[in-house]
Amino acid sequence: MSVTAVDPAPAGGGLSRWRNHPKFELWLAFWTMIVFYNFFFILFFAYTRVQPPPEPAWAIPRVLEWFTSHRFNLLSGFAIVFLVTGLTGAANALIAYSMRRMSVSPAFAHAYLVIYALSAVPGMLLTCIAITVAAMRPERDPQVIAWLYDFAFMAFDGTMGVFLIGSLVWMVAILLDKNRVFPKWFAYLNLCNALTEVVVAPAWMFTEGVFAWDGAITWWIDVAVFMIYTTVFITLLRNMIIREDFSDGPLPD
Amino acid sequence: MTRTDGETILLWTLPALGLIWLSAFLLFPGFVHPMSPTMSADEVAAFYRDPENLPRIRFSMILFNWFCVAFIPIIAMMALQVRRMGHRTPILSYCIICCAAGGPTLFLIADLFWLLAAFRPDRDPELIMLFNDLAWVTFTTQVGYLIAQSLFLAAAIYLDRQAEPVFGRWVAHFNLLVAVALVPAAFASLTLEGAFAWDGLLSFWVKNIAIGLWIVVMGWVMAKTVLRQHRAEAAVA
Numbered sequence: 001m002s003v004t005a006v007d008p009a010p011a012g013g014g015l016s017r018w019r020n021h022p023k024f025e026l027w028l029a030f031w032t033m034i035v036f037y038n039f040f041f042i043l044f045f046a047y048t049r050v051q052p053p054p055e056p057a058w059a060i061p062r063v064l065e066w067f068t069s070h071r072f073n074l075l076s077g078f079a080i081v082f083l084v085t086g087l088t089g090a091a092n093a094l095i096a097y098s099m100r101r102m103s104v105s106p107a108f109a110h111a112y113l114v115i116y117a118l119s120a121v122p123g124m125l126l127t128c129i130a131i132t133v134a135a136m137r138p139e140r141d142p143q144v145i146a147w148l149y150d151f152a153f154m155a156f157d158g159t160m161g162v163f164l165i166g167s168l169v170w171m172v173a174i175l176l177d178k179n180r181v182f183p184k185w186f187a188y189l190n191l192c193n194a195l196t197e198v199v200v201a202p203a204w205m206f207t208e209g210v211f212a213w214d215g216a217i218t219w220w221i222d223v224a225v226f227m228i229y230t231t232v233f234i235t236l237l238r239n240m241i242i243r244e245d246f247s248d249g250p251l252p253d
Numbered sequence: 254m255t256r257t258d259g260e261t262i263l264l265w266t267l268p269a270l271g272l273i274w275l276s277a278f279l280l281f282p283g284f285v286h287p288m289s290p291t292m293s294a295d296e297v298a299a300f301y302r303d304p305e306n307l308p309r310i311r312f313s314m315i316l317f318n319w320f321c322v323a324f325i326p327i328i329a330m331m332a333l334q335v336r337r338m339g340h341r342t343p344i345l346s347y348c349i350i351c352c353a354a355g356g357p358t359l360f361l362i363a364d365l366f367w368l369l370a371a372f373r374p375d376r377d378p379e380l381i382m383l384f385n386d387l388a389w390v391t392f393t394t395q396v397g398y399l400i401a402q403s404l405f406l407a408a409a410i411y412l413d414r415q416a417e418p419v420f421g422r423w424v425a426h427f428n429l430l431v432a433v434a435l436v437p438a439a440f441a442s443l444t445l446e447g448a449f450a451w452d453g454l455l456s457f458w459v460k461n462i463a464i465g466l467w468i469v470v471m472g473w474v475m476a477k478t479v480l481r482q483h484r485a486e487a488a489v490a
Contacts, residue, residue, distance in 0.1 A: 076440070
């Protein structure tokens with residue numbers, strides 16, 4: 001982390017030194033975001049193995065077997081997801097702040113903040129809740145477990161509008177911005193991310209093939225774009241914080 | 254001098270809300286002795302079919318449905334107080350706004366599941382148990398936004414670099430304590446019995462008492478702070 005500490009504070013202990021670092025709030029939000037994404041990728045891809053997703057075409061006995069064989073990891077992994085969900089607030093706040101630095105109306109930042117604040121409820125938490133409820137009682141009616149299975153994966157893939165509109169709001173702000181907070185090409189990467197939400201729509205109509213929720217187009221292309229998008233925006237937000245020049249001037253009112 | 258900006262009115266909604274929430278909590282027959290996750294589907298169905306319980310379930314959950322989001326105006330005022338702190342960016346107040354809707358939204362979803370379970374109690378007991386499980390799991394495990402809200406608020410208070418900070422340092426310590434008290438509830442689905450189960454000491458009593466205490470203490474802190482600011486502004490005017 002290339003932070004050059006301009007410490008305006010009278011020399012104190014280590015605690016007051018970091019507390020008085022002019023960019024502390026920005027780095028706090030940044031590292032909270034990093035912590036959240038690490039939890040997210042490790043828990044969804046490695047620990048619970050819900051990503052890449054199991055297949056929508058499975059017969060009910062295979063679905064039951066999947067829940068039984070993954071039971072402990074699903075329940076404990078999603079418990080940790082429930083603990084850390086709120087940390088997404090830091091990522092949303094930092095991105096909204098990036099828009100406040102742009103030469104656009106504050107409405108863009110506020111719109112993004114609200115849209116992404118609500119996105120986690122249908123897009124992530126309902127998935128985890130449905131899987132948790134299915135996994136906690138393996139003896140439940142198989143039909144009901146199968147319904148929870150569909151509910152979980154379609155809430156995850158099929159919550160589209162919040163990410164679609166949210167990415168477009170960020171895109172338009174970047175295109176209009178005259179302060180060059182982000183390079184213009186990143187606006188088009190936002191468009192790519194928005195389009196993945198269009199590409200995923202057929203998952204509501206197909207239970208097998210490339211358009212199903214685990215399909216080569218619907219899942220693999222979308223995840224590739226999402227990974228690139230996330231890596232790029234984390235890097236660009238880091239650059240933004242490094243460039244930010246508060247110096248050691250007075251605090252704003 | 255009386256102010257017309259409405260903050261005093263918003264503050265006075267809090268004691269009324271506290272009373273409504275407490276009544277709804279006591280009215281719901283599944284809270285005072287929290288329903289056990291070990292109940293069978295037939296026992297759960299019998300709970301909803303009981304003519305003593307059914308109207309109390311419906312009325313308490315309708316009350317919660319009406320009023321569970323009513324704390325958001327107070328949190329909005331809290332975000333404004335964070336904005337007044339000696340920070341260089343609005344980031345921490347944005348963080349609090351991000352968390353403000355999360356808790357009530359998830360409680361509303363749990364509330365809908367309870368109402369659905371009570372809507373047609375003659376339904377297949379398996380489905381009544383499904384709605385009951387969805388309600389209890391959502392209600393109990395969704396502590397993430399409340400934890401983050403307390404952590405962000407504590408961070409904001411620690412970073413308030415003013416000679417006269419908006420909130421005292423103890424408010425930050427209190428929020429950290431509440432955040433810790435909420436942690437066990439996230440793990441409630443791992444067991445059907447014991448302190449971590451959804452009717453257990455940690456996941457039900459410690460969690461809900463911590464939330465109640467947080468509302469009372471933060472309501473009082475907010476009231477004190479806002480009234481102090483009003484007096485200071487009146488003195489200048």
